[in-house]
Amino acid sequence: MTRFLVRRVVAAVPLLLVVSAATFLLVALVPGDAARSIAGRNATPEQVAQVRTELGLDRPVWTQYIDWLGSAINGDLGTSLINQQAVTEQLNARLGATMSLIIGATVVAAVVGVTLGVLGARGGWLGRTVDAASLIGFAVPTFWLALVLVVLLAVKVAAFPALGYTPLGQSPSQWMASLFLPVVTLAVPATASVAKVTRDAVSDAMQRPFVRTLRAAGVPERAIIARHALKNAAVPILTIVGLTFIGALTGAVLIEQIFALPGLGGTAVTATAAGDLPLIQGVVIYFTVIVIAVNLLVDLAYAFFNPRVRVS
Amino acid sequence: MLQGPSAEHWLGTDTLGRDVLSRMLYGISPTASGAAQALIVFLALGIPLGVIAGYRGGLADQVISRVADLALSIPPIIIVLVVIVVSAGRPVAAMASLGVLGAPGLIRVVRAASAAVRDELFVTAAKVSGVSQLRIMRTHVLRRIRGPVVVQASLFGGVALLFQAGLSFLGLLDPDRPTWGAIMGEASTVITQSQWLLIPPGVAITLTVLALGFLGDAVRDASADTDAVATAKASREAASPRTSTATSAALPDPSDYVLSVRELHVHTTSGVPLITDISFDLAAGETVGLVGESGCGKSITALAVLGLTPGGIRIAGGGVYFDGTDLVAGGEAAYRRIRGSGLGYISQDPMAALDPVHTVGSHLNEVLKLRGVGSSAARRERALELLSQVHIADPQRVLKSYPHQISGGMAQRISIAIALAGRPRVLVADEPTTALDVTVQSEILSLLHELQETTGLALLLITHDWGVVADICDRAVVMYAGDVVEVAPAHTVFTAPTHPYTAALLAADPSIEHSGRLPTLPGRVPAPGLWPQGCRFAARCRLATEACSEARVPLIKTSEALSRCLHTDLLKLEKRA
Numbered sequence: 001m002t003r004f005l006v007r008r009v010v011a012a013v014p015l016l017l018v019v020s021a022a023t024f025l026l027v028a029l030v031p032g033d034a035a036r037s038i039a040g041r042n043a044t045p046e047q048v049a050q051v052r053t054e055l056g057l058d059r060p061v062w063t064q065y066i067d068w069l070g071s072a073i074n075g076d077l078g079t080s081l082i083n084q085q086a087v088t089e090q091l092n093a094r095l096g097a098t099m100s101l102i103i104g105a106t107v108v109a110a111v112v113g114v115t116l117g118v119l120g121a122r123g124g125w126l127g128r129t130v131d132a133a134s135l136i137g138f139a140v141p142t143f144w145l146a147l148v149l150v151v152l153l154a155v156k157v158a159a160f161p162a163l164g165y166t167p168l169g170q171s172p173s174q175w176m177a178s179l180f181l182p183v184v185t186l187a188v189p190a191t192a193s194v195a196k197v198t199r200d201a202v203s204d205a206m207q208r209p210f211v212r213t214l215r216a217a218g219v220p221e222r223a224i225i226a227r228h229a230l231k232n233a234a235v236p237i238l239t240i241v242g243l244t245f246i247g248a249l250t251g252a253v254l255i256e257q258i259f260a261l262p263g264l265g266g267t268a269v270t271a272t273a274a275g276d277l278p279l280i281q282g283v284v285i286y287f288t289v290i291v292i293a294v295n296l297l298v299d300l301a302y303a304f305f306n307p308r309v310r311v312s
Numbered sequence: 313m314l315q316g317p318s319a320e321h322w323l324g325t326d327t328l329g330r331d332v333l334s335r336m337l338y339g340i341s342p343t344a345s346g347a348a349q350a351l352i353v354f355l356a357l358g359i360p361l362g363v364i365a366g367y368r369g370g371l372a373d374q375v376i377s378r379v380a381d382l383a384l385s386i387p388p389i390i391i392v393l394v395v396i397v398v399s400a401g402r403p404v405a406a407m408a409s410l411g412v413l414g415a416p417g418l419i420r421v422v423r424a425a426s427a428a429v430r431d432e433l434f435v436t437a438a439k440v441s442g443v444s445q446l447r448i449m450r451t452h453v454l455r456r457i458r459g460p461v462v463v464q465a466s467l468f469g470g471v472a473l474l475f476q477a478g479l480s481f482l483g484l485l486d487p488d489r490p491t492w493g494a495i496m497g498e499a500s501t502v503i504t505q506s507q508w509l510l511i512p513p514g515v516a517i518t519l520t521v522l523a524l525g526f527l528g529d530a531v532r533d534a535s536a537d538t539d540a541v542a543t544a545k546a547s548r549e550a551a552s553p554r555t556s557t558a559t560s561a562a563l564p565d566p567s568d569y570v571l572s573v574r575e576l577h578v579h580t581t582s583g584v585p586l587i588t589d590i591s592f593d594l595a596a597g598e599t600v601g602l603v604g605e606s607g608c609g610k611s612i613t614a615l616a617v618l619g620l621t622p623g624g625i626r627i628a629g630g631g632v633y634f635d636g637t638d639l640v641a642g643g644e645a646a647y648r649r650i651r652g653s654g655l656g657y658i659s660q661d662p663m664a665a666l667d668p669v670h671t672v673g674s675h676l677n678e679v680l681k682l683r684g685v686g687s688s689a690a691r692r693e694r695a696l697e698l699l700s701q702v703h704i705a706d707p708q709r710v711l712k713s714y715p716h717q718i719s720g721g722m723a724q725r726i727s728i729a730i731a732l733a734g735r736p737r738v739l740v741a742d743e744p745t746t747a748l749d750v751t752v753q754s755e756i757l758s759l760l761h762e763l764q765e766t767t768g769l770a771l772l773l774i775t776h777d778w779g780v781v782a783d784i785c786d787r788a789v790v791m792y793a794g795d796v797v798e799v800a801p802a803h804t805v806f807t808a809p810t811h812p813y814t815a816a817l818l819a820a821d822p823s824i825e826h827s828g829r830l831p832t833l834p835g836r837v838p839a840p841g842l843w844p845q846g847c848r849f850a851a852r853c854r855l856a857t858e859a860c861s862e863a864r865v866p867l868i869k870t871s872e873a874l875s876r877c878l879h880t881d882l883l884k885l886e887k888r889a
Contacts, residue, residue, distance in 0.1 A: 218652025
């Protein structure tokens with residue numbers, strides 16, 4: 001198991017290299033750069049050039065990249081060009097909101113989605129309802145849903161705050177309240193995907209011959225679904241939950257904007273708008289590391305649920 | 313400004329007093345073209361790379377798959393954001409990059425579908441006959457991947473539309489063009505004054521994505537193989553549960569037997585008969601062989617006895633009596649009481665019969681718990697006892713094993729142990745040795761025989777192997793095209809079969825000694841729904857006369873047997889001659 005972990009972590013290194021180098025290269029192609037925005041609109045070309053030299057942006061891209069890489073290995077992702085704050089510091093401060101949002105949405109999606117999927121797998125009207133609901137859940141744009149929820153639950157009935165974020169350490173109850181609407185919004189499409197995949201996977205498992213053996217041995221239907229079909233369906237379900245998490249990362253960029261949550265997504269948008277390379281680079285690295293970590297967890301979970309993976 | 317719907321402005325007006333409906337219509341083009349751009353890149357990359365990886369395999373496959381896996385771990389939003397900066401907000405660049413980032417998903421699907429084609433016989437045949445690789449890819453491979461590609465494309469089209477709308481909503485894509493997302497972004501700024509503006513773009517996006525989803529589902533359903541049982545309405549007549557009067561008088565009282573099947577009819581839900589008017593009995597400790605070619609309804613009979621007919625198939629009439637109680641009349645509840653404790657079952661494919669994600673011990677533990685074996689220590693002890701009862705040499709180790717770690721023969725022993733856990737009085741065994749090696753076959757048969765002697769178990773053995781009947785059966789029930797055609801004691805069926813079908817099967821059996829060339833039985837069993845009105849075997853029968861085809865033949869009692877034949881006398885004479 002340790003060897004598996006080590007191998008996977010080592011395999012992640014080239015991915016990080018590729019992604020960071022690609023970002024660097026892409027941003028280097030930008031015609032206008034951060035120097036221009038820092039120097040201001042009315043700056044002369046000379047002034048811009050000076051800012052550029054000060055920031056080291058006039059050096060060749062590869063030199064810049066190697067430099068960045070050198071300090072990145074030591075955990076230093078540089079400083080923001082716009083506000084001179086350390087990138088890691090700035091991003092760590094915003095990690096809490098994003099992770100609360102994404103983990104919350106994924107947990108809700110996994111629990112509700114699997115429950116609905118199992119109910120749907122029994123077929124009949126319930127199955128058709130789950131099918132229809134998951135189709136609609138997938139089709140509704142999250143940002144629209146967010147606005148509708150804000151109108152209904154924050155503006156018309158002031159049940160939840162429409163905007164802002166209270167950190168967990170400050171007040172757990174307000175933390176929950178501030179996350180409620182964003183998490184629900186983000187969880188709806190995710191729940192739809194999880195429910196659909198669960199329904200299909202559990203229905204498939206119920207067609208397998210061992211189910212007949214169990215039925216013939218008198219095992220009740222409920223136990224067959226809970227102990228056997230669901231466990232056999234675990235691999236596709238875990239896959240979709242992992243994908244859901246990655247999808248929630250994308251959704252978070254929108255949701256954080258709408259609900260004014262101080263998270264990584266918002267940083268990503270503002271940093272891209274300002275052409276703040278170190279900050280963009282930092283967000284890319286954070287996002288990629290999160291994805292790698294989730295994929296690793298999913299792989300470990302595969303091994304837990306599927307004995308054949310464990311052996312090989 | 314900001315008016316609701318009216319006769320003049322069907323969808324109201326926006327912040328600048330512009331007509332929302334016309335802006336929505338005008339927004340179709342940039343919205344749809346954004347999604348289309350992503351989709352084109354998605355397909356242009358995904359299909360060729362997927363086909364090459366799947367169809368060619370080897371190094372190309374390794375490189376493509378590795379890169380695709382890598383790309384799947386990049387969160388698309390962040391790359392698209394970077395591209396937006398680089399391209400100064402040009403929508404084409406953003407949507408194209410989304411297409412690139414989505415392509416690995418399609419590559420995986422196409423790769424799997426085309427790899428499956430590569431190994432198929434017709435492709436090998438085409439290669440051997442010199443058809444060029446390119447042509448094979450174009451004709452065979454493309455035809456196969458069409459279905460999955462359309463499904464993936466419709467899903468991705470929805471994703472791209474939502475993505476495009478989201479980016480426009482944030483004002484990141486060319487904010488001056490009125491895409492649906494941009495209209496909604498505008499609506500969000502005046503949300504406290506008017507909520508109506510949210511409705512048109514939201515509904516439009518949702519319905520479009522839904523439509524794409526439905527399209528994908530429709531294509532998937534259309535490309536899936538639809539089982540053509542529909543051909544069979546033709547002769548429903550022949551099989552309605554009414555022809556039984558001729559036999560019922562001769563049948564013994566079910567309460568004398570541990571298991572009695574009476575005039576059992578099983579149909580598909582669309583009404584096609586699969587078995588008709590099946591009756592036989594099983595006494596305590598007795599072994600009855602249910603014999604016949606494939607497709608005669610043996611397995612369906614076995615499953616109906618257990619009340620476990622698969623979906624789309626139901627018991628249409630008759631009864632299954634266990635200890636004199638009719639399970640069919642009692643419904644699922646009656647069956648549930650008897651399954652496991654009264655009736656046990658072992659299947660044809662022992663490896664598939666065990667749940668691959670549970671250990672042998674977990675299987676036994678679960679079943680023993682149901683039987684009320686209290687403590688886990690007691691269950692473990694009983695599990696070990698059951699395993700040694702089925703002659704498993706190293707029960708301690710096997711308890712901890714998963715199904716993929718044991719052999720087929722051992723898996724069948726474990727299936728038997730699971731079935732025995734509830735101390736059933738009848739064991740239904742559906743071709744228990746078919747999937748096993750010849751040496752293992754006889755071991756399993758002798759195990760079954762031994763268990764019968766030690767526990768008094770009655771055995772209903774489904775088989776097409778006369779050797780098995782000769783070895784352990786007391787009686788044979790011969791089935792043909794959903795009918796019982798002969799019921800005879802094992803000691804007379806070999807020497808004096810009373811039905812021409814039995815005689816023909818015996819004559820064609822290689823395990824029985826023959827003088828000269830082994831005769832074959834020409835023709836095949838007619839499919840359900842295509843059965844003739846009279847004797848169903850008539851078309852293949854040497855002795856058939858016109859009378860055979862006129863009306864349904866009843867089971868007729870001969871000295872030792874029951875036979876559904878008008879010419880038992882002829883058969884007897886022939887044998888003697």
